Amino acid sequence: MSMIAAFYSGKSILITGATGFMGKVLMEKLFRTSPDLKVIYILVRPKAGQTTQQRVFQILNSQLFQQVKEVCPNVHEKIRAIYADLNHNDFAINKEDMQELLSCTNIIFHCAATVRFDDHLRHAVQLNVTATQQLLLMASQMPKLEAFIHISTAFSNCNLKHIDEVIYPCPVEPKKIIDSMEWLDDAIIDEITPKLIGDRPNTYTYTKALGEMVVQQESGNLNIAIIRPSIVGATWQEPFPGWVDNLNGPSGLIIAAGKGFLRSIRATPMAVADLVPVDTVVNLTLAVGWYTAVHRPKSTLIYHCTSGNLNPCNWGKMGLQVLATFEKAPFERAFRRPHADFTSNLITSQYWNAVSHRAPAIIYDFYLRLTGRKPRMTKVMNRLLRTVSMLEYFVNRSWEWSTYNTEMLMSELSPEDQRVFNFDVRQLNWLEYIENYVLGVKKYLLKEDMAGIPxxxxxxxxxxxxxxxxxxxxxxxxxxxxxxxxxxxxxxxxxxxxxxxxxxxxxxxxxxxxx
Ligand SMILES: CCCCCCCCCCCCCCCCCC(=O)SCCNC(=O)CCNC(=O)[C@H](O)C(C)(C)COP(=O)(O)OP(=O)(O)OC[C@H]1O[C@@H](n2cnc3c(N)ncnc32)[C@H](O)[C@@H]1OP(=O)(O)O
Ligand SMILES: NC(=O)C1=CN([C@@H]2O[C@H](COP(=O)(O)OP(=O)(O)OC[C@H]3O[C@@H](n4cnc5c(N)ncnc54)[C@H](OP(=O)(O)O)[C@@H]3O)[C@@H](O)[C@H]2O)C=CC1
Missing domain, CATH: 1.20.5 (Single alpha-helices involved in coiled-coils or other helix-helix interfaces)
Structure with a gap:
């Protein structure tokens, strides 16, 4: 019997960010392994013309939740969608819902965040710092709370080369940043943003670091743990290999390369591609929830969920395997044949951008004009190159993350829990994983049929x-x-x-x- 699965039975669990990539996989695993859990509260906002209930309905009826429906047929009754918007200081939760959350919640998994690299600092602070502070305040009023698990990122300290499982302070206190966002206007915030983020590449990594400081400073008597995943990719094994549903991280670039838009990238082939499958992150998260609640460590433990030090793969190897999979299962209606040059040289990369990206886009737009259609390829290409330039920081450097706490936790698990909640990335076969990832992008993101391969x-x-x-x-x-x-x-x-x-x-x- 899995001790972790048994621990979550009968529990009331609050998840923020449950409609996101990681949140969905977290919910799925919880329902599948602990169908006797009492309830999962999820904080959801209406989006893209869908009400909160419609969003939940869509998630539960997706392919990801197929197995859950067999194991837990009354899953609809066990999920309680609570209207909430983390952009508001009180989350805009109504009184009754708030009362229920405060009196019933046993475990909190805080996954919600803005993961956009270029978000305005005010918005990134609101989501990644102020909302975390608010949630901690709520947590401190929950008498039944056993553990608060905060999801951060391994890149919150990407300005360092070696990162330990500790919280590194930022020069300006988060409270001061939160206060200043209330009275500074957008123009001044724009001006001071580069100075505040310092040698970090974007507002995302900076505000995630501030979020960790808030957790440390405002934890009070709570049982808290922080998880820092690196680049989260498609599922490795569960509930099935290759599932992915958004363009973040490598997924968008895999599409761009497979469709023949992206043919070269400024990347260092030998730099470590520190990817972790989303099911691995979720397994670790659930194990940490159990350990934090049951063993109540004296201090806030930080767990790195990374692959580079245990089972490294580099961008060169990943790129080759991605291309090899395109050979077997090409994407439909490609613009050009897939090809990928990895160059770490800025001038060579600019040359390839001109020759392999901009020139074909201009020629294609010329052809569209000639045939009486609206040109669009140059615009698409410009947006893609802007996206690529934002990701370049992460594919030209390697980091070392220590993983003592993660390894300690692995040794604390029973053999059964090590199997059911496997987060040992040493068992990951990269070539197989990357192939399944690319096939998953084709099936679940592009919704292409395998019958269309010929x-x-x-x-x-x-x-x-x-x-x-x-x-x-x-x-x-x-x-x-x-x-x-x-x-x-x-x-x-x-x-x-x-x-x-x-x-x-x-x-x-x-x-x-x-x-
Ligand atoms: C053989 C080759 C193989 C290649 C493999 C190499 C892989 C390298 C991958 C490196 C990844 C490194 C990630 C590091 C992550 C750090 C980990 C975390 O904690 S953080 C967690 C991770 N967080 C992130 O990864 C966030 C990264 N994303 C962002 O910050 C924003 O999306 C944005 C600023 C890039 C674009 O914003 P903006 O333009 O305002 O608007 P929108 O957002 O609405 O999208 C607009 C257009 O861009 C499109 N598109 C979107 N994403 C990608 C993509 N990745 N890619 C391509 N395209 C992408 C999108 O489809 C749309 O197209 P269209 O409608 O115009 O046709
Ligand atoms: N993906 C990755 O590569 C990595 C992610 N992480 C961390 O993991 C966590 C989850 O990331 P991931 O699942 O990939 O991100 P997603 O962008 O897929 O999900 C973000 C979630 O946050 C919710 N959210 C955002 N803004 C609000 C708001 N104003 N009110 C209510 N909910 C809101 C989103 O809701 P909605 O659907 O309504 O937008 C969504 O459910 C984050 O903390 C991220 O920093 C860490 C390392 C890598």
């Missing part, structure tokens, strides 16, 4: 022929222009033609002799 392969063959034709035409035009203008080019041309002629005559003569 047609997709045919399309790539057509693109290859167009590519050869285009290059030949380009060469002939350039050559023709050169011959018209330069005596030297004409001499070279006559030399090549007469050489070919002699070469062919030499072979024709002996063959005629034989006959």
């Amino acid at each position: 047609e997709a392969k045919q399309h790539l063959k057509r693109l290859r022929n167009i590519h050869y034709l285009f290059n030949t035409a380009l060469f002939l035009i350039a050559w023709r222009l050169l011959i018209a203008r330069s005596q030297m080019a004409r001499n070279v041309w006559f030399f090549i033609v007469s050489f070919c002629y002699k070469f062919l005559s030499y072979f024709r003569a002996p063959s005629t002799l034989k006959v």
Whole structure:
């Protein structure tokens, strides 16, 4: 019997960010392994024309929750969606709901965040710092609370090369930042943002670091733990391999490369690609929830959920495997044939951006104009290159994260729990995982049917022929222009033609002799 699964039975669990990538997998695993849990409260806001109830309905009816419905047929009754918006200081939760949350919650998993790299500092502070502070305040009023698990990121201290399982202070106190966001106007915030984030690359990593400081400062008597995952990717094993539902991290770039838009990236092939599957992160999170509640460690423990020090894979290896999978299962209606150059040199990368990205986009837009359609490729390409430039920071560096607490926790688990809540990344076969990841992107993100693979392969063959034709035409035009203008080019041309002629005559003569 799994001790962790048994621990969650009968519990009332509060999850923030349950509609997000990680939150969905967390809920799924909880329902599948502990179908006897009492209730999962989720804080949800209406979005994209859907009410909170419609959003929950959609999640529960998705492919991800297929197995849950068999194990826990009354899952609809065990999920309580509470209207909440973390942009508001009191989360806009109504009185009755708040009362229920305060009096019943046993465990909190705080996953909600803005993960956009370029978010305005005011919004990033509100979501990643102030909302965390508010939630801690709520938690301090929950008499039945056993553990508060805060999800941070391994990159909250990405300005350091070696990162220990400790909270590193930021120069300006989070409380001062929160206060200043209330009275500074947007223009001044824009001006001071680069100074505040310092040597971090974006507001996301900075505000996640501030969020950790808030957790440390306002934990009071709560039983708290922090989990720091690195780059979270598609599922490895559970509930099935390759599930992914958003463009964050590598997923968007896999699509861009598979569709032939992205053909080169400024990345260091030997830099460690510190990916962790989302089910691994969720397993660790649930194990940490159990350990924190049952063993009540004296201080706030931080757990790194990373792969680089235990089972490293680098971007070069990952890129090759992604391309190899495109060969087997190409994406449909690609713009160009998939190809990926990894270069760490800025000038070479700018050259490839001009030749492999901007030029084809301009030519394609020219073709669209000629055929009476609206040009759009240059715009798409500009947005893609902007996205890539934001991710470049993470693919040109390697970090070392110590994992003593994570390894300690692994040794505390029973063999059964090590199996059911497996977070041992040493068992991960990267080539297999990356292949499943790419196939998952094709199936679950692009919603492409595997039956369309032969047609997709045919399309790539057509693109290859167009590519050869285009290059030949380009060469002939350039050559023709050169011959018209330069005596030297004409001499070279006559030399090549007469050489070919002699070469062919030499072979024709002996063959005629034989006959
Ligand atoms: C063979 C090659 C193989 C390649 C493999 C190499 C992989 C390298 C991957 C490196 C990943 C490093 C990630 C590091 C993560 C740190 C971990 C965390 O804690 S943080 C957690 C991780 N957090 C993140 O990863 C957040 C990163 N994302 C962002 O911050 C924002 O989306 C944005 C600022 C990039 C774009 O904002 P903005 O333009 O205002 O608006 P929108 O957001 O609305 O999207 C607009 C357009 O961009 C599109 N698109 C979106 N994402 C991607 C993508 N990743 N990619 C491509 N495209 C992407 C989107 O489809 C849309 O297209 P369209 O409608 O125009 O056609
Ligand atoms: N994905 C990754 O690579 C990594 C993620 N992390 C951390 O893991 C956690 C989960 O990330 P992930 O699942 O990928 O992120 P997602 O962007 O997929 O999910 C974010 C969640 O936060 C919710 N949220 C955002 N704003 C609000 C708001 N104003 N009110 C209520 N809810 C809100 C979203 O709700 P809605 O659906 O309504 O937008 C969504 O449920 C985050 O804390 C992130 O920092 C850490 C390392 C890597």
